[in-house]
Amino acid sequence: MSNITLVEAVSLALAYELKHDNDVVVLGEDVGINGGVFRATSGLAQEFGTDRVIDTPLAEAMIAGMTVGLAAQGMKPVAEAQFMGFIYPMIEHIVCHAARMRNRTRGRITCPLVIRAPFGGGIHAPELHSESVEAIFAHIPGIRVVIPSSPSRAYGLLLAAIRNPDPVLFLEPKRIYRLHKEEVIDDGEELPLDMCFELREGTDVTLVTWGSMIKETLEAADKLEKKGVSAEVIDVATISPIDMDTILESVEKTGRCVIIQEAAKHCSVSSEISATLADRGLYSLLAPVKRVTGYDTIMPLFKLEKKYMPTTQRIIDTVNEIMELSS
Amino acid sequence: MTTVASFNVEYKQYLSPAGELVGDITPDIATDFEQLKALYETMVMTRVFDTKAITLQRTGKLGTYASSLGHEGVHVGIGSAMNYEDVFAPSYREYGVQFCRGVKMSEVLLFWGGDERGSNFSGPKHDFAWCVPIATQNTHAAGAALSFKLRKEPRCTVSVIGDGGSSKGDFLESINAASAFKLPMVLVIINNGWAISVPREKQSSGETLAQKGIGGGLPSLQVDGNDLIAVHHEVKAALKRAREGGGATVIEAITYRIGDHTTADDASRYRDKDEVENAKKLEPIARVRRYLMNNNQWSVQQEEQLLERCKRMVESEVKVYMDTPMPPVTDMFDYMFAELPHDLVSQRKFAQELDK
Known part of the structure; x- marks a missing residue:
């Protein structure tokens, strides 16, 4: 057991699978000797060799295309998109091939691959290093989209993603890469890829979130508690497929729901959750479903990024608003 | 001034349009008449099939179809040079x-008839399916080649690309990958002169497309793509070099659509x-026939018998296609994932009920 950060848990899971499955290879830009720009692959090339932890030429489409090719021939590649802002050249391979290979060939060829990408704002990075575009991928049939929000969930979910026989996009909330440490047992135990995690029980309102907004959401729940509002907090964790049953069950109990995401609001994961609540949970609701999100603007450079991202106070205000509406 | 590197692109032709052996060597295949006749038959079969497929489309029995007319030499030349355990990453007309x-x-x-089951095809189970997005098959081939190298x-x-596709990033990135990782791979540019309506000269002002391989550090050459013997021989030589650890090759095969x-x-x-x-005068089938006939290896009677055999074979395959029952509606759910995710269970059930 070790007390580690989220990014160290990513590294620990990669090391576990590299050690236990010879078909696993890690590839990407700077993932080798340098250990990745965020150190998510730190020490792996030294431990497993440069045939297993592979520095590639600087070409994202090529990385994704080769990852599809490796997976189609029975390897289990784990590729890194250095930042989610650089994932766009990879999209053709993710959407047109990784997602479709099994279906296209009626099961003859499969694509057991993982593409990892750090995402989200709040680290004072240059342009295109801070967006949250998980909804683009959640819309695509044939791929799973997973977002861990704690060291132990990063470890267990990444193990499951690598072992899954189908393609998984594994999005790592980089703002909380080193936010806190947690005891993680390196026992190779995976977590399910189709379940929400209930992080806190409550009775008045359900706060639904994922990724780095877990931090502000839990803070808001703590503060609300002191004011006598009991908030349940759900970490969605798997954006696709999304575990709506757990969310609906919680809303049935609390009667109120606020969805918190860093991403822009329009056509986002929160839109899907809201629509499903309207469809399947309307009669449980005591108040309108509310969303606390980024603006539908281009993510600003870092001088304004804190003003773009949802804050703890915005979450508290929104909860108070619907509590008043329905008291 | 110092020249730090210099390059040249060779052009290979062993069988002239007149059906005569030309070039500085005589490839083994040129004198192995039994194999050559078998390849000739496959070329003819491919053309008879192609003609039939177009007829099926014109009569509403097939969807949009991409003809391979004129490409039989380069296609059969590649196919016959490969081993079963090699992997082919096609475009969509090979x-x-x-x-x-x-x-x-x-x-x-089945594939052009709108049925995914066509891509669950016979032959090597590891071959890639038809690839509609241009050039992406090239980087898949690079990944597959890396898996062989690692194991x-x-x-x-072997992957192919058209003259139009040679303008795409994935083609160039696959050359770069093959060079950087020294991959066991052969990339064949099937330059048929046209990318739909855009002619070869609008893709690039380079004298050859083969030289794009040289830019990436790979041995690259041009062959007469209407010369079965040249394509077979040069692809086979490139595969041998790749198998022995010598890395990848780019071959530009000049043919015509x-x-x-x-x-x-x-x-x-x-x-x-x-x-x-004019292009028809250079087409690949006639010259092999002339060569075989010049060498007393083929007769008018054999040709007639072959055409009859091809016709029967194609008809029987068309019957298999036409008699294939509709896939169940649930097929669109059942091959998405190894295990159906919970969110698709109710949609699958709904589609099934609706289809009753």
Whole structure:
């Protein structure tokens, strides 16, 4: 057991699978000797060799295309998109091939691959290093989209993603890469890829979130508690497929729901959750479903990024608003 | 001034349009008449199939179809040079390669007939399916080649691209990958002169497309793509070098797209009839026939028998295609994932009920 950060848990899971499955290879830009720009692959090339932890030429489409090719021939590649802002050249391979290979060939060829990408704002990075575009991928049939929000969930979910026989996009909330440490047992135990995690029980309102907004959401729940509002907090964790049953069950109990995401609001994961609540949970609701999100603007450079991202106070205000509406 | 590197691109032709051996060497295949006759038969079969497929489309029995007319030499040349355990990463009209590898005509028809089951084809289970997005098959081939290298298997990948596709990033990135990782791979640019309506000279002002391989550090050459012997010989040599650890090769095969791009296209809108008529004089099947006949290896009677055999074979494959029942509606759910995710269970059930 070790007390580690989220990014160290990513590294620990990669090391576990590299050690236990010879078909696993890690590839990407700077993932080798340098250990990745965020150190998510730190020490792996030294431990497993440069045939297993592979520095590639600087070409994202090529990385994704080769990852599809490796997976189609029975390897289990784990590729890194250095930042989610650089994932766009990879999209053709993710959407047109990784997602479709099994279906296209009626099961003859499969694509057991993982593409990892750090995402989200709040680290004072240059342009295109801070967006949250998980909804683009959640819309695509044939791929799973997973977002861990704690060291132990990063470890267990990444193990499951690598072992899954189908393609998984594994999005790592980089703002909380080193936010806190947690005891993680390196026992190779995976977590399910189709379940929400209930992080806190409550009775008045359900706060639904994922990724780095877990931090502000839990803070808001703590503060609300002191004011006598009991908030349940759900970490969605798997954006696709999304575990709506757990969310609906919680809303049935609390009667109120606020969805918190860093991403822009329009056509986002929160839109899907809201629509499903309207469809399947309307009669449980005591108040309108509310969303606390980024603006539908281009993510600003870092001088304004804190003003773009949802804050703890915005979450508290929104909860108070619907509590008043329905008291 | 110092020249730090210099390059040249060789052009290889061993069988002239007149059916005579030319060039500085005589490749083994040129004197192995039994194999040559078998390859000739596959070329003819491919053409008979192609003609039938167009008829099926014109009579509403097939969707849009991409003809391989005129490409039989380059396709069969590639297919016959590969080993079974090698991997082929096609574009979407290389039926001649695939017939050499055991793919059935009925499966090609299923694919163009709008049925995914066509891509679950016979032949090597590890071959890639038809690839509609241009050039992405090239980087898949690079990934497959890397898997062989990592596993120390003596296997290679062969991928193809058109003259138009040679303008795409994935093609160039795959050359770069093959060079950086020294991959066991052969990339064949099937330069048929036209990318739908855009002629070769609008893709690049480079003298050859092969030289794009040289830019990436790979040995690269041009062959007469209408010369079965040249394609077979040069692809085989490149595969041997790749299998022995010598890395990848780029081969530009010059041929001509005698037909329309697909059945949805009308090439008379953008190219001269004369150009097509001239190209027909260089087409690949006639010259092999002339060569075989010049060497007393083939007769008019054998030709008639072959055509009859091809016709029967194609008819029987068309029957298999036409008799294939509709896939169940649930097929669109059942091959998405190894295990159906919970959110799809109710949609699957709904589609099934609706279809009753």
